[in-house]
Amino acid sequence: MTGNENFRDIIIKSPRVFIIGVAGDSGSGKTTFTNSVRKIFGDDIVSTITLDDYHTFDREERKKRNITPLAPEANNLSLLEEHVANLKDGITIKKPVYNHKTGMFDPPVPYAPSEIIILEGLHTFFTSRLRELIDFTIFVNPDTNVKYSWKINRDVMDRGYKKEDVLAELKSRDADYKNFVEPQAKHANAVIEISDSTYGKRVQNARNVYKVTLYQEKIDETIQNISLNFNLFAINSLSDRNFCMGFKHTNKYGRKSGALFLDGEFQYDVVRYLEKGIEDQIKMRPLSLFAEKRYVNATDLIALLLAWRIINKRISSSPDEFNARYCRI
Ligand SMILES: Nc1ncnc2c1ncn2[C@@H]1O[C@H](COP(=O)(O)OP(=O)(O)OP(=O)(O)O)[C@@H](O)[C@H]1O
């Protein structure tokens, strides 16, 4: 036992490939909520596969068949299952590539497994086999109005679509979303809901302030106690931004879970306690996820809490590796 290796060193030495599966609609915030994991562990050991690469048909063919990308048969999920199993076994795959510029497929590329793989897409844990293979599942579920405004902004500004075309496309996908994508939420280890902020559209649009709720299935204990300390006196004396938070037990999504909601902006000094607790546990510092910010919004804070939950899952999925080399778990 060396006792001084950090979490990242242990992951790098381990043969284990840890798969995080994120499901949700296009533009629903899947990448946004896994960015903290990527930032904590670094691009060299975290890679992402987008399930868009596993579409069965190109854009033209989908049009001819009058089928949306959200229909399961528009995606080669058995090839995806085979590839995820290969990656978990350390085998390099030949990954298909869907090109959003042309709407067609480029030649497949070799894809070697990294220590942590994030799978992002519409049907990420649609099949029971995928659910078996994925180590931690997240479903991102923004309210329809929030999702529509993000998707319209992105597709009009970045991808050159007309607003009315994006709206028509969104409407045409609605039924398939409800039938095939949304039902995955009940299989997720964590569900994230995003809705309009109670602090109004001005703050929401200017500083990306939304109300964000994290549903987590109940676990008996966490690996370590990471505390989020609130100095109520300091907040009351010094804060100049609004925030609120709440918690409830719920059976939404078909099983007992805890739902923590946050809304507004938190002073960095407050959030720093949480970041520091995580640094101490994984022996990696400074994480500096928010170092340049004076205020951290609900999305950033929930993403950090989620990253901690994922770290817990990685540790508990092979505790011996950590027990032997990482002091106490
Ligand atoms: N929590 C959030 N707060 C503010 N804006 C957000 C948030 N999540 C997503 N967005 C907006 O929506 C856009 C799409 O988000 P993101 O890329 O995370 O979604 P995605 O589900 O990964 O999309 P896709 O699957 O289509 O690549 C972002 O560029 C951003 O403008």
Ligand SMILES: O=C(CO)[C@H](O)[C@H](O)COP(=O)(O)O
């Ligand atoms: O839902 C999507 C992404 O998750 C896309 O609509 C899908 O991949 C098809 O892409 P394009 O519109 O560029 O043909």
